[in-house]
Amino acid sequence: MTKVVFMISNSFSRLTAFLKEQNLVLVQKIAKGWSSEIFLVQRGKKKLVAKVEKEKSPRINMVEKEAANLKTANSIGIGPKLICFDCEKRIVLMEFIQGISFSKWLFSSPEKTQLEKCINALLEQAKKLDEIGLSHGQLAGKGANILVQKNCLPVIIDFEKASQNRKSKNFNQLQAFLFKNPESAIAKKIKEILE
Ligand SMILES: Nc1ncnc2c1ncn2[C@@H]1O[C@H](COP(=O)(O)OP(=O)(O)O)[C@@H](O)[C@H]1O
Ligand SMILES: [Mg+2]
Numbered sequence: 001m002t003k004v005v006f007m008i009s010n011s012f013s014r015l016t017a018f019l020k021e022q023n024l025v026l027v028q029k030i031a032k033g034w035s036s037e038i039f040l041v042q043r044g045k046k047k048l049v050a051k052v053e054k055e056k057s058p059r060i061n062m063v064e065k066e067a068a069n070l071k072t073a074n075s076i077g078i079g080p081k082l083i084c085f086d087c088e089k090r091i092v093l094m095e096f097i098q099g100i101s102f103s104k105w106l107f108s109s110p111e112k113t114q115l116e117k118c119i120n121a122l123l124e125q126a127k128k129l130d131e132i133g134l135s136h137g138q139l140a141g142k143g144a145n146i147l148v149q150k151n152c153l154p155v156i157i158d159f160e161k162a163s164q165n166r167k168s169k170n171f172n173q174l175q176a177f178l179f180k181n182p183e184s185a186i187a188k189k190i191k192e193i194l195e
Contacts, residue, residue, distance in 0.1 A: 014091065015039065018050065018089045018091050022043070023043055027039075027040040035160070038050070038051055049095070051066065051092045064087060066160040069134060069163075079159060098149060098150070099148050099150070100148060102144075102154065117153070118154055122154045122174065123175065129170045130168045134164055135163050135164070135167065135168040135169065136159065141177075
């Protein structure tokens with residue numbers, strides 16, 4: 001019990017120190033993942049996201065990897081913009097994307113033209129990432145690493161497991177995920193809307 005309290009206060013104290021240093025105000029926690037917690041923060045009126053690595057994170061160099069990969073993705077206009085990162089406090093600060101996960105958006109039944117716009121943009125981004133050899137690695141699955149904005153345009157997030165060292169197959173993986181898996185509720189729903 002004492003250990004748990006210590007762990008919570010430790011990652012919270014890293015965040016508190018970071019916020020103070022960066023002139024940021026904490027708004028709320030948005031999500032809690034396996035290795036990190038995501039906080040909505042604000043600098044003046046600007047909304048940003050602080051991804052804070054947990055005390056007991058199983059990842060190695062998560063912050064360094066996420067920041068480097070995000071910077072590479074940003075160089076071709078992909079992903080939330082990286083603002084800064086702190087290796088000591090293990091925090092990545094990035095642009096806040098106002099949007100909902102691809103699967104949630106899909107099951108809110110967008111119109112055919114909206115879905116086409118989103119999917120075309122998504123496949124285009126995947127192709128661009130392949131061209132520069134940045135393999136995201138987690139584009140398929142539940143579609144949780146794709147946020148869809150009000151204008152139906154997608155933003156790919158979560159680059160902590162991305163890599164430039166393995167063959168980049170984002171386009172093929174995404175295509176399989178969207179269209180080819182007959183068991184997948186996502187592929188079924190897409191087919192239904194596009195038909
Ligand atoms: N830049 C961002 N803007 C808005 N929401 C974000 C952003 N980054 C992360 N999130 C939210 O936090 C969740 C977890 O973030 P993610 O980077 O995928 O971490 P994890 O490695 O835990 O999956 C996302 O599914 C999304 O809802
Ligand atoms: Mg994720």
